[in-house]
Amino acid sequence: MRIILLGAPGAGKGTVAKLLEEFDGSVQISTGDILRSAVKEETTLGKKAKDYMDRGDLVPDSLIMEIMEARLKEPDCQKGFILDGFPRTIAQAEELKKLLGRLGVSLDFVANLEVPREIILERLTTRRTCCNPSCQAIYNLKNNPPRQDGTCLLCDHETIQRDDETVEAINNRLEIYNQKTAPLIGYYEKEGLLKNFLSLVADDTVSEIKKAISA
Ligand code: ADP
Ligand code: ZN
Numbered sequence: 001m002r003i004i005l006l007g008a009p010g011a012g013k014g015t016v017a018k019l020l021e022e023f024d025g026s027v028q029i030s031t032g033d034i035l036r037s038a039v040k041e042e043t044t045l046g047k048k049a050k051d052y053m054d055r056g057d058l059v060p061d062s063l064i065m066e067i068m069e070a071r072l073k074e075p076d077c078q079k080g081f082i083l084d085g086f087p088r089t090i091a092q093a094e095e096l097k098k099l100l101g102r103l104g105v106s107l108d109f110v111a112n113l114e115v116p117r118e119i120i121l122e123r124l125t126t127r128r129t130c131c132n133p134s135c136q137a138i139y140n141l142k143n144n145p146p147r148q149d150g151t152c153l154l155c156d157h158e159t160i161q162r163d164d165e166t167v168e169a170i171n172n173r174l175e176i177y178n179q180k181t182a183p184l185i186g187y188y189e190k191e192g193l194l195k196n197f198l199s200l201v202a203d204d205t206v207s208e209i210k211k212a213i214s215a
Contacts, residue, residue: 001213004083007113009173010120015202017084026080037133056169061091088181110188113199124170132157
């Protein structure tokens with residue numbers, strides 16, 4: 001499949017993407033995961049991105065497009081891809097359209113994950129992420145906790161609360177989502193690519209998306 005997952009921070013894009021990967025071998029491409037690994041490894045890209053990320057601000061479009069162009073050209077993307085956290089702005093969406101044109105591939109659809117704001121806030125403050133860059137498993141203290149000592153069930157590394165999951169950074173991320181990313185819903189509706197999914201339980205959302213792909 002070739003899809004974009006759209007939705008506010010905390011809408012469950014990462015969880016849904018990981019489940020969809022298992023379905024048909026399409027690869028999850030999360031710009032957030034790529035950026036966090038780069039920050040951790042202190043690469044040139046990471047150094048450029050870190051301050052924006054800690055504040056919960058968007059990283060400049062030019063940097064993101066450089067990352068995505070390189071990523072989408074890697075051979076594993078031929079089986080399909082699930083874009084998670086990209087595009088985040090109209091400018092990125094327009095650049096993506098050109099890039100996909102150059103690569104000669106088209107999207108199946110854009111899945112917009114809809115979740116009420118109270119649920120989003122609760123999910124974000126109880127979220128924990130595995131600190132191992134090659135794992136990055138996502139947990140939730142309430143309904144999907146890591147081990148009691150805080151370690152990851154998959155790889156035994158510590159799980160942590162991300163720097164951008166403080167209350168101030170979360171509010172900033174939601175504000176930026178409303179200003180910069182929510183307009184993509186209208187954009188993709190006009191392109192005839194939008195499908196809406198109520199996203200309360202990840203497994204249900206995944207079944208609905210699989211149905212839409214097979215249809
Ligand atoms: P979220 O849980 O907010 O969806 P992500 O893991 O997708 O978080 O992204 C974390 C941070 O990485 C964002 O707050 C932003 O600073 C940066 N980032 C990720 N993807 C993009 C993008 N497509 N454009 C600009 N910045 C991005
Ligand atoms: Zn882990």
